[in-house]
Amino acid sequence: MGVARDGLGVAEVLARVLTGTEEVFPESLARSLVSGANRIKAYREYRGLTQKELAAKADINPVYLSQIERGKRTGSVETLKAIASALGVEVDDLIP
Numbered sequence: 001m002g003v004a005r006d007g008l009g010v011a012e013v014l015a016r017v018l019t020g021t022e023e024v025f026p027e028s029l030a031r032s033l034v035s036g037a038n039r040i041k042a043y044r045e046y047r048g049l050t051q052k053e054l055a056a057k058a059d060i061n062p063v064y065l066s067q068i069e070r071g072k073r074t075g076s077v078e079t080l081k082a083i084a085s086a087l088g089v090e091v092d093d094l095i096p
Contacts, residue, residue: 023088039094041069043087057086 016022025046032042044054051069055062060079067073068083075083077091084091 036096038069038071039096040065040083040087043089043093044069047087049087054083054086058082 013022017024029042029046033039040054044051047054049057051065052062055065058065058079059082064073064075064079065083068075068079080091080094084094087094
């Protein structure tokens with residue numbers, strides 16, 4: 001019974017991936033995140049955005065974004081929500 005349940009789970013995930021309701025990230029992004037890279041920068045680069053473009057999408061100052069990416073500032077909850085939304089990820093995905 002466990003095998004059948006596992007098989008159904010895989011089918012459900014595959015269906016979500018194929019319909020676009022679930023996103024699959026490449027191994028290179030996963031390795032970057034696991035290695036301790038700045039999560040915002042890793043997702044930004046994966047999405048092909050410059051700091052200026054992401055800052056505009058998140059409606060924040062590009063200098064502020066740069067400081068967050070370099071670890072000089074942490075960013076408020078509201079700022080992290082805006083960045084996460086602009087990147088199409090959850091806020092939890094940005095927190096190590």
